[in-house]
Amino acid sequence: MESFGGVLFPGGLHTQESLKLAVDFPFRDTDVLIVSYPKSGTTWMQEIITLILGRGDPHLSHTVPNWARAPWLEHHYFAELQEASSTQPRVFTTHLPNHLLVPALQEPPGSNVKVIYVSRNPKDVAVSFYHFHKLAVFLPEFSTFEEFLHHFLDGRLCYGSWFDHIKGWTDQRRAPSNLLHVTYEEMSLDLSGTIQKVSSYLRRPLVEDEVNSCVKHCSFSSMKVNKMVNYSLVAKDIMDHSKGSFMRKGKVGDWKTMFTEEQDEYFNSVFKSKMDDCALDFVWEE
Numbered sequence: 698m699e700s701f702g703g704v705l706f707p708g709g710l711h712t713q714e715s716l717k718l719a720v721d722f723p724f725r726d727t728d729v730l731i732v733s734y735p736k737s738g739t740t741w742m743q744e745i746i747t748l749i750l751g752r753g754d755p756h757l758s759h760t761v762p763n764w765a766r767a768p769w770l771e772h773h774y775f776a777e778l779q780e781a782s783s784t785q786p787r788v789f790t791t792h793l794p795n796h797l798l799v800p801a802l803q804e805p806p807g808s809n810v811k812v813i814y815v816s817r818n819p820k821d822v823a824v825s826f827y828h829f830h831k832l833a834v835f836l837p838e839f840s841t842f843e844e845f846l847h848h849f850l851d852g853r854l855c856y857g858s859w860f861d862h863i864k865g866w867t868d869q870r871r872a873p874s875n876l877l878h879v880t881y882e883e884m885s886l887d888l889s890g891t892i893q894k895v896s897s898y899l900r901r902p903l904v905e906d907e908v909n910s911c912v913k914h915c916s917f918s919s920m921k922v923n924k925m926v927n928y929s930l931v932a933k934d935i936m937d938h939s940k941g942s943f944m945r946k947g948k949v950g951d952w953k954t955m956f957t958e959e960q961d962e963y964f965n966s967v968f969k970s971k972m973d974d975c976a977l978d979f980v981w982e983e
């Protein structure tokens with residue numbers, strides 16, 4: 698693992714140089730930026746935005762990998778990234794915490810970037826991230842969920858603390874003023890309504906048939922079999938698909954199948970102390 702700006706990153710995936718370029722990225726006002734803590738529904742939002750920009754037409758979703766449609770800021774080198782996004786407007790994705798990226802987002806001509814922050818209840822994030830550590834060769838593997846949970850609650854994981862991430866990006870004094878906050882749970886409970894909300898924010902209103910087509914193509918069952926988005930195209934030395942599936946369960950409340958009563962109590966006590974100064978509400982189950 699690499700440390701950059703006080704946060705851990707997977708050294709096998711990002712370098713100091715690529716991280717430095719990411720935090721200094723020269724945005725344009727027309728850009729769209731998806732921001733999330735890992736396992737919060739990032740890939741889902743990439744798919745939703747591709748479909749909205751295509752007015753429900755799945756052509757790009759079925760022919761171009763998601764990482765080319767909405768490339769990761771922290772993965773790329775500058776020249777690559779300038780050309781990377783295959784959509785119009787350019788769409789980028791990042792897991793960077795607020796303190797590392799906000800300076801670049803305040804700098805004209807990038808101060809009007811449309812930032813979409815995607816969050817998910819942290820118990821489901823923890824379970825999904827635990828399984829992802831088995832699949833992702835660039836992340837350390839934990840032998841038990843108990844051990845992983847302590848790392849998660851202490852913020853000793855790649856991309857840092859979930860608590861700092863969400864608080865940084867949703868605090869109105871620190872976050873970009875035009876940020877749209879979308880939750881995994883609202884996508885899950887009302888996908889059509891969420892697509893309309895995002896399409897209005899992007900100023901790309903859709904008619905009913907177009908919304909329905911977006912819903913169809915970004916459902917869990919469609920995305921699970923779409924190799925342009927299910928990460929099956931990624932080399933085995935980056936993701937070992939014999940260890941699990943990226944599109945794993947796609948559920949709200951799956952944490953209940955994993956947490957013991959003691960783990961839940963411990964989680965709740967840490968959550969209460971760390972989120973005391975944060976007014977966000979979370980949906981914990983369907």
Ligand code: A3P
Binds near residue numbers: 741917945948
């Ligand atoms: P699970 O591991 O709980 O199944 P990210 O893209 O931020 O890494 O998040 C991955 C999580 O989002 C995984 O959660 C994945 O299954 C879920 N996901 C991706 N697409 C989804 C969809 N269309 N519907 C529901 N969940 C989806």
